[in-house]
Amino acid sequence: MRILGVLHPSGLLSSTAAALTVVLPLYGVGGAQASPPAEATPTPAATLFENVRIFNGTSPQLSPASNVLVVGSTIRTISTAPISPPSGSALTRVAGNGRVLMPGLIDNHVHLLMSASSQRDLVDPKMPLALLQERATAEAGATLMRGFTSVRDLGGPMLEARPAIDRGRLPGPRIYPSGAMISQTSGHGDSRLPNEKSRRFFGHVSRGELMGANFIADGRDEVLTATRENLRAGASQIKVMAGGGAASEYDPLDVTQYTLDEMKAAVEAAEDWGTYVTVHAYTPRAVRRAVEAGVKCIEHGQLLDEATIKLLADRGIWLSLQSLDPAPPTAKPATAAKKKLVIDGTDNAFRWALKHNVKLAWGTDFLFDPAQNVKQNADILKLRRWLGPAQILKLVTHDNAQLLALSGPRNPYPGRLGVVEPGALADLLLVDGDPLGNLELIADPQRRFLVIMKDGRIWKNTTAFNAAASSR
Numbered sequence: 239m240r241i242l243g244v245l246h247p248s249g250l251l252s253s254t255a256a257a258l259t260v261v262l263p264l265y266g267v268g269g270a271q272a273s274p275p276a277e278a279t280p281t282p283a284a285t286l287f288e289n290v291r292i293f294n295g296t297s298p299q300l301s302p303a304s305n306v307l308v309v310g311s312t313i314r315t316i317s318t319a320p321i322s323p324p325s326g327s328a329l330t331r332v333a334g335n336g337r338v339l340m341p342g343l344i345d346n347h348v349h350l351l352m353s354a355s356s357q358r359d360l361v362d363p364k365m366p367l368a369l370l371q372e373r374a375t376a377e378a379g380a381t382l383m384r385g386f387t388s389v390r391d392l393g394g395p396m397l398e399a400r401p402a403i404d405r406g407r408l409p410g411p412r413i414y415p416s417g418a419m420i421s422q423t424s425g426h427g428d429s430r431l432p433n434e435k436s437r438r439f440f441g442h443v444s445r446g447e448l449m450g451a452n453f454i455a456d457g458r459d460e461v462l463t464a465t466r467e468n469l470r471a472g473a474s475q476i477k478v479m480a481g482g483g484a485a486s487e488y489d490p491l492d493v494t495q496y497t498l499d500e501m502k503a504a505v506e507a508a509e510d511w512g513t514y515v516t517v518h519a520y521t522p523r524a525v526r527r528a529v530e531a532g533v534k535c536i537e538h539g540q541l542l543d544e545a546t547i548k549l550l551a552d553r554g555i556w557l558s559l560q561s562l563d564p565a566p567p568t569a570k571p572a573t574a575a576k577k578k579l580v581i582d583g584t585d586n587a588f589r590w591a592l593k594h595n596v597k598l599a600w601g602t603d604f605l606f607d608p609a610q611n612v613k614q615n616a617d618i619l620k621l622r623r624w625l626g627p628a629q630i631l632k633l634v635t636h637d638n639a640q641l642l643a644l645s646g647p648r649n650p651y652p653g654r655l656g657v658v659e660p661g662a663l664a665d666l667l668l669v670d671g672d673p674l675g676n677l678e679l680i681a682d683p684q685r686r687f688l689v690i691m692k693d694g695r696i697w698k699n700t701t702a703f704n705a706a707a708s709s710r
């Protein structure tokens with residue numbers, strides 16, 4: 239692999255990532271290799287990680303010292319014996335020196351655009367959408383530099399830079415977009431200001447709808463259209479609001495949202511495209527209705543009782559859990575009180591989910607507070623209350639990848655993720671130290687993640703054996 243140069247990403251990445259070295263591989267247009275002979279088939283670039291111990295995404299034990307060959311976007315060979323690289327490939331050698339190679343991290347509940355700006359900026363009609371998109375693009379780059387190679391975006395305007403990210407022109411994770419959140423009038427995704435009238439009754443289309451953050455859809459017809467609009471725009475799964483929310487001001491936590499028939503409409507339209515609906519819901523009533531409608535994944539669920547969590551296990555439905563921080567002191571008392579209820583329920587939700595062997599996924603769900611985003615890695619450490627290091631690392635790699643795969647034919651990145659295995663997509667981190675022995679290492683990506691690879695491309699390499707020197 240030849241190195242185009244070192245990108246100083248001021249203005250591109252947030253200040254937290256600005257100090258990092260971003261290595262841009264030299265690829266031609268459309269991802270082809272640079273300057274192949276005129277008539278030859280381009281040979282994909284290769285990377286050889288030498289002398290690494292592997293956390294493979296599932297095993298609680300590291301492998302013995304191994305070598306890992308990546309060719310193109312996939313892992314080709316893993317062996318304790320020396321591997322001879324393919325001839326004709328531009329090769330980068332990474333000297334592992336016994337360090338740990340692991341799958342890239344996966345965050346299954348992000349809002350890329352709505353976590354990159356404050357709520358005030360998001361609702362300000364004078365704030366240009368282009369600026370909000372620019373911030374989200376920078377945040378996507380910072381997300382990759384924190385070692386997150388895939389994220390599931392659980393609602394909000396789709397990132398306009400995503401095609402450029404997928405082509406390797408800009409740093410960022412694989413993004414599984416939901417598109418605009420689908421909410422009933424008065425639901426958790428009804429982001430109108432208090433005095434704004436419904437567009438159906440004397441009002442206008444709200445800013446959130448215009449910017450692609452949400453659909454306010456009532457009745458089977460509108461839910462079908464909203465779902466299909468998202469699918470048309472490339473959603474890999476559909477996000478529906480099934481109950482009250484902590485972050486929203488007008489809908490109490492206990493309320494159930496969408497009738498069974500409206501919810502079924504979303505499920506039918508999603509399943510006709512081979513994918514699934516996931517719902518925002520906390521309470522047993524909201525979750526049971528969603529389950530009855532055919533929803534395949536529940537986001538949050540911190541107010542569930544044990545019987546409903548067992549129902550999720552029995553039906554093979556995913557529970558995507560978060561461990562939230564308390565509301566900031568500046569929050570309104572009602573909002574803080576709602577958030578406390580959710581936080582208080584979190585312990586039971588995790589314990590019962592583990593007891594009944596629910597398919598568990600994890601995500602951060604950061605919103606409206608750009609300063610919080612640097613805590614994305616540290617958020618994983620909170621799981622130590624319920625899980626050991628090996629279980630946690632499996633959850634944020636292999637298990638989370640299983641949920642991503644639920645998008646079926648709408649999966650934008652077909653191939654195995656979350657594992658280090660021959661044939662899997664090469665999303666890899668080289669960690670300075672053993673995260674199974676010391677999980678805190680993953681909360682210090684800037685110092686501890688020496689190599690960050692996504693889709694076979696190296697985006698960061700600070701090993702002593704410099705990538706630039708290995709160009710050949």
Ligand SMILES: [Zn+2]
Binds near residue numbers: 347349392603
């Ligand atoms: Zn969310």
